[in-house]
Amino acid sequence: MSCFRLENVSYKYDKALVLNGVDLRLEPGEILGLFGHNGAGKTTSIKLILGLMTPSQGKVSVLEGEAGDPKISQYIGYLPENVMFYPQLTGREILAHFARLKGANLRQVPELLEQVGLDDAMDARVKTYSKGMRQRLGLAQALLGKPRLLMLDEPTVGLDPVATADLYRLLRKLRDEGTGIVLCSHVLPGVEPYIDRAAILTDGSLKAVGDLASLRRQANMPTTLSIEPENTVAALESVVNSAKASAGLMMRHDNGRLHVDVRPAEKMELVKALMASGEVRDLGIYQPTLEDVYVHFIGSGGLAHRGGAQ
């Protein structure tokens, strides 16, 4: 049973094409990172899965049912970006209201508030809450009624590092229990260790999907070796140059270390040659990060896009 499945989904807002032929699915027990610049179609995808809108073309199925069906939305937890609540009510009152709407057990209310660290503030009005506290309440709200699909839009905004770590730990636990989780975030280094797969959207189409290793392969981005020479940098350079895979390698040195960019497929061969030469005192291997891969797929226009309005 898939948590959701988008099949060749397009969506038009007025006449502008916001999503274009997107195929994406999420299985239970998986954390999917959904990335893209502002206006790339992340929020639209989420709204389609939530059943707030219907696609202009293609098929959306959620938890083996129709998106937006009340029987289905009971099992979906959603944290919107910049979540807001009724300022005059207390955290406990708000969570109880949403629990009733979701048909969740009211005993969950104090438990969840405690889980997100709001046990001291649950009887204070929400208008006295800080941004981080509102965000925690939003999380508690998303976790009502044991969701099978959890969608979090920028969940760590306003959270301190400890709370962020707590959140990711909680998400891991939920994933291990079989919840499918979608994570939208601009803090790529933060989410990198926690996602199982990443999907990168630009201008409404899916640029790349897969786990980080396969994205690196798709991107064919070089791995950087940082080598400290046993003797001299020049000796090291000649070893690299004489290696079979040396064609087109980028080399530069600073602080007495040599940095070599090597294609993933040729990396091991070069490492072996280096080790055999006896010229290496220390070796560091730097894989492209999620951020590097993201920038690669977004292209050079990505930076300009990122300043854009939501």
Added chain:
Amino acid sequence: MNSIWTIARKELSDSLRNRWLIAIAIVFATLAVGIAWFGAAASGQVGYASTPATIASLASLGIFLIPLIALLLAYDAIVGEEEGGTLLLLMTYPLSRGQLLFGKFLGHGLTLALATLIGFGVAGVAIALLVEDVAVGALAVAMFRFIVSTTLLGWSFIALAYVVSVRVSEKPVAAGLALAIWFFFVLIFDLMLLGTLVASQGEFNPELLPWLLLLNPTDIYRLLNIVTFSDSAQLSGVLSLGADLPIGPSGLWLALVLWFVIPLTGAWALFRSRRI
């Protein structure tokens, strides 16, 4: 049904919390007692005039006050949720747009109904207890009719406010349009009707004209509370048209009920097609 009640319950507890309900009830009670006590002031004495005169005075005031209160209570029902950022979240819950709207209506409608019942009910009891030789039976019937019709009038303006609230995307715009609705039905409509009557110099179909009163819920309300008591000779302005209406009180009641059912249905249809 459960989700409708959950929404209604929140609205109701909101109006208790921000003291709207109690404030409206106090305003109604004060007005009713004041009018009852000084009702005969026009004829040079202080005291209870008569039940029909009291109800007629209350209804005249109600025409201005009830629509205003109902519109104020309800204009931000949907657009307020949207501006507050909670509409999107609510719509991801197992809650249809219709359930949200009808829940709101139940909450706001109950608020207004309770305030009317408490406010005018207390005044009615005070009159029955304190005024000597008042016919309690007739007073109770008149007060009951007045309270029910006031509630229905309020509901129709709550429903009209929803039509605005589901359509616009900013609260100040909704407030402005709500005031325009009040202005139109309470002040402009009768003037237009009178103007048409005079300008047409009797050419206007006299059969049709009384029916036009049904296009305004405040006129129906007035007919229900004033015409049923008075001789038609005493009626002034457009109300004299109402005496020609062949539909009787039950028709008027039905018309007033339709005046909240139709706008509420319209608001529902508009809400369903709204983009979130």
